[in-house]
Amino acid sequence: MSADHSLSETSAPAEAPSSLPSTLARYPSASARDRRAQLMRLLGTYGTIIVLASMLVIFSALQPATFATIGNFRNIINDMAIGTIVAAGLTVPLVAGDFDLSIGYVASFCGLLVVGLLSSSGLSIPLAIVLVICLGTIIGIVNGIVVSKIGVNAFIATLGTGTIVVGLNYAYSGGIPLQLTQSRQFTNIAIGRIAGVPHLVIIMAVVLALLWVILNRTVQGQHIKAIGVSPESARRAGVAVDRSRIVAFAIASTCAAIGGVLMASNLGSGQVTAGDSFMLTSFSAAFLGSAALREGQFHILGTLIGVLTVAVGNNGLAMIGAPIFTQFLFTGCLLVVAVALGGIGRRYGRG
Template identity: 50%
Template sequence: MMAQAGTAAKDVPLRKSSWKRTALIWLSRYGTIVGLLLMVVFFSANAPGIFLSRANFLNILSQASLTAIIASGLTYTLVVGEFDLSIGYVASFVGLIVTGLMAYQGFPIWLSIVCALLLGAAIGAFNGILVTKVRINAVISTLGVGTMLTGIGFTYSSFPIATGIPRAFTDIALGRLVFGLPNPVIIMVIVLIALWVILNKTDIGQKMQAVGGNLEAARLSGIRVDRIKIFAFATAGFCAALTGTLLSSLLGSGTLAAADGYLLDAFAAVFLGSATLKEGEFHITGTLVGVLILAVGFNGLSIFGAPTHFQPIFKGGILVLAVGMSALARRYAASA
């Protein structure tokens, strides 16, 4: 009897510990979705006529579209275990170049956009080569490349490019071709679906996840790790270039540093996404959830007339929370 009583007494703290771990793992997986739903409920209850309107819903999607595109590219680099701090600089630089090609060089719209996207992918691939072949730390190399792009951009044009841009170029971001949805939203959907399929349904996507999961095991299994990482960086550069192109179309001008702020937004979204559904893993679906949290939060602050300086406070707080939740998910996934 005494032995049974002792065993029962030991089982109590074990059960409590098990329930605590289960609750924390559940929170780390679904906390972001719950948080998003709570934000929607709160804003809907306090501003139903504004927040729940179709116009505001489209406004949220429009605000989220560019962040989602650049963040989805960043997701690829994080999947393979690297960082890319140049994406904001790339977006700003390419946004300046794409307008300059039309205004200064007289390129047609389609050729300017193709050159801009290829330039972004090339910059990303260059980042990948620096990291994999030259063995420079990703944080240092991408930050250095981004800083260089700022200087090159000023050399190309020290003033914003606002004249000589065809009206058809601005119509790309301002137009609505399908179901009344803004074109950037349609492009966002296409990009997210394409990157999700590549990451989850193709051989290269499986290799990317293998590289991020265990680098040495991936190398020993015959995976060309360097090529996979270069592909991830090139994808991040391409998505950053697409974001910069759409932003210039939206603004009707090419302005250096216009997209620099997307760096923090992208990291906040991706790390929020890593704490969604999966155990601290970076994935496209989670990134979309993270982007929506940011967009809904910014939209709600705007509706309630919060001062503009609240946005960086909210953004920074979300990033800290996202990294904390991601770390919690990884810790308890490893100990489970």
């Protein structure tokens, strides 16, 4: 009895060494975890640039005579200008931790409305543009009030506002495109050039510069950033959280209105749904931008890189003769990848 007891006592510890390696094997070593964290940080910080560089190499190899030309790159920059303005405006509420799903509908309505004011109401071009942009600002203010003062979730509030804007769009136009009567003077805003540089590129550069200054060199911009980190902490620090959120939404809708006006000028007519696609592409660009040069943070330069990535992808697909539906698939997949990269950057950037 005692011998058996003694044997059991001496044999029990003998199993520990054999089970220890298998137990440790379940957990990666510290160096393996460090390497994985470094890789994730790299993807979260430079993932978008890696995607952009890869597409440039691939499409240049597939179509060197058409894609990899200065003329084509000039066309890409010009074509992405309007989308960049809308996406850059969206970046501001994203920095504050909010969403705006109404920007595409606002762009469509403002583009249609400016043509109607010029052709049907006979307003002058400057007055029509100012009125339409002011309307965009008012829509943004309404979004901000509903979200900050009433407390409606930004996703629901801006989706509801956008649906109302769609209703106003169809009520004004009857669902029929509006033709422009002052074609030459108005269309020159978008298609004209100064010293060989397209107006659209100049306007894009001015808007981007203004938004960058607002976010990075003004007190209001620092307040918006603080809200994005922690609204409650920002409030305790004396930040007027509600007012800053309203300002962010107003900037987004103002940029959407500017984009709508430029779109109408570029098309030479007012189309009912011409700007609706800006919502998806703008979110894709902004989230891609959060994985460019910063670890999951929204910023204006990143959004510009994100828009360029989307534009290069769509242009490359068109150059190789891919069906039109592939561009929608590409943009949708890119949005998923963008959100994933942004999440990786935020998760591992804090490590």
